[in-house]
Amino acid sequence: MGTGNHSQIRRIVISGYYGFSNSGDEAVLRSILLALEAEGSAQGVQIQPVVLSADPAWTSQMYGVESVRRMHPGDLWHALRGSDGLISGGGSLLQDATSAKTIPYYTGVMKLAQLLGKPTFAYSQGIGPVNRRWMDPMIRDVMKRSAYVSVRDVESAALLERIGVPPERIDVVPDPVMGLPLPANAAAAGLSARRAEEPPLVGVSLRRWRSDGADLARAAEALVALSKRKPVRLRFLPFHTPSDTESSELVMERLRGRLGEGSTAELAAPGDDPQQMLLEVSRCDALFGMRLHALIYAANRMVPMLGLSYDPKIDQFLHRLGITAIGTTEQLDAEAFADAACALLDNRDGWQARHKQAIDLLKQQSQKPAQQIVQLLRHTISR
Template identity: 35%
Template sequence: MKIVISGFYGLGNTGDEAILEAIIDNLRAELPNPDITVFSLSPEQTAKAHGVKSVYRGWRHDNKGKIRALREADLLISGGGGLLQDAYPTRFLFGPLPYYLLIVFLAKLCGTKVMFFSQGIGPINTKWGKILMRVFGNMADFITVRDEYSKQLLRQLGVTRPETVVTADIVFAFRPKEDEACVESLPLRGDEQLVAVSVRPWFHHRDYYWKIAKALDELIESEDITPVFVPMEGRHDIYASEQVVKQMAHGTSCHILGPDFTPNQYLHFISLCRLTIGMRLHSLIFSALAGVPHIGLSYDPKVESLLKRSGMWDYSFRLDDIDAAKLVNNTRYMLRHRESLSRIVRQNAEQMRRDALENIRLLKEKFCSNGRVANK
């Protein structure tokens, strides 16, 4: 089966690279010798990392290569992740939403079937974004989304023709491998009480930096924790992490991991931590996968949705509602009740792993017939 995968790949976002690795590994586990091509901003790097074919994803180069790949493909997988949104500027054909939907349109022009795969939809607030979703979203042959919110939003936008099934983020089907690279990069004694911290820039918001800084200072003093910042998106998260550390009295007690570790290496590091305080969705998904209790700082409905499914929402905050004192108290509670909370997280993560694997089962059911590829 020839498959093209379109997503936010080759740009250094740990969550999206974890999505790609999980898709590829599970396709290879469930399909006989799939022929996989990935649209990537760093095609040579992606091809080498995953043993796949890769084509430059942007419109500036190799459009013939994209068309050729889609013509030869049996299926375009669009996703997973939060591709279909207009939180970032969207102008006519510029922005993430037009890009991914134009790839869908191009696939249909080439006679290739399309699956929106483990997608998180939205936010979509602009009139133009809503029009694009209604027109091109209905071209998909089948859709899986990672939460109920996304399914309901598709219906509100008028995407009604394709069947839509709620599953879970495909990263819950990630196949971890033991790798100590992250922890070996840090000057640790070995007996620290590690707390993973994931922060990111978020448009004009700034006040959460000092709230997190204040909470971490108090926790270092009273609980003897060692915060380690995990930059899930390279220099952007390094910058945000530095903004927190600069506002701390005990910033020298913190560490910031380098930006070039693999998703598997970050996942393994988080598995060694007592808990996670995180903004990035996939820092929280990694925590759930590893059975690590987590406090989410939600800047988007996708984060809140995940926290409710992992059982950690009661300890978490919306970004605008972070209270440093409550953050300290919730962290203390988690440290004291870690084992019972870890059991809750593991149980919920196992259900989401089964839901994530439904993405692959449904792909086989809808696009393969008796082990053969269904007609294009």
């Protein structure tokens, strides 16, 4: 390629948990794509993404990008060989809590790109938990060989440092979804203020974690307690379908006939577009969230939140805002929850004023990985 004034083209493969109907991970992808497009335009580099997906046809249709099968060796090989680099992230890719196969897969994709001589970039990853020590060398090797490494919290950076990645090579940045904008049609879709006579709208994002369902049962009791303090409109937001839909329906069944006077419960159906889910969250007066990206969406739109922790990543994100989880999957006091929720609903402006500075900083910093990656790609063009 030449080095004139015309925009230069760079093909970049993007690896992550995409094409699985998970709104949080799809929001990560949408955020990365928008940030790369914006930074490429600013720096004179045209980024052509190639997304590794479980459902390439859906991914291509949703985002208007090229997509290939993430588990097909031939597709993976051809995509990487024809690329100018690989982005791994974001999300909780390098952890072994969900499966022992996760870390070998994502580090394997990075290793293949490196063997092909392609620069690799870790984009705002959440690292850990890593309970199997034999996986440490896999992570250390690919991270030390990466052109740029960014993680979404100091705990992830500390884990990488512990296993041997030099700390000066690690950027701590926010989750990319902090920079996700509302859809272009947000005004037409109706972001009008709630009428005074309507009960406040409380978003609820729950997932099944405990096999016995005790965590969801406690969440239901907490919502009942809130509804008896004041009328509320509970709107359940399924971030990962169909599993979150099933969990929401289970909790709604526990609420049936038990809500306080004037309170209601309903299930949202925002579809697959992560920006439409962001729009749903933006309409809430408060949010009770178990899904990490439900809480990130709320912060993005300055919606007061109560987090229910099932994983350290929930606490890590809340701590960046100066917030403590209202409970965990092992313990949630219904009356304490109702107290806290009423306090948020009664003083939304106060919550926003307290947390605005931290949230604005996270939104600003969320663009840094795209800036760094495009800059590195631009330098490879000019060499």
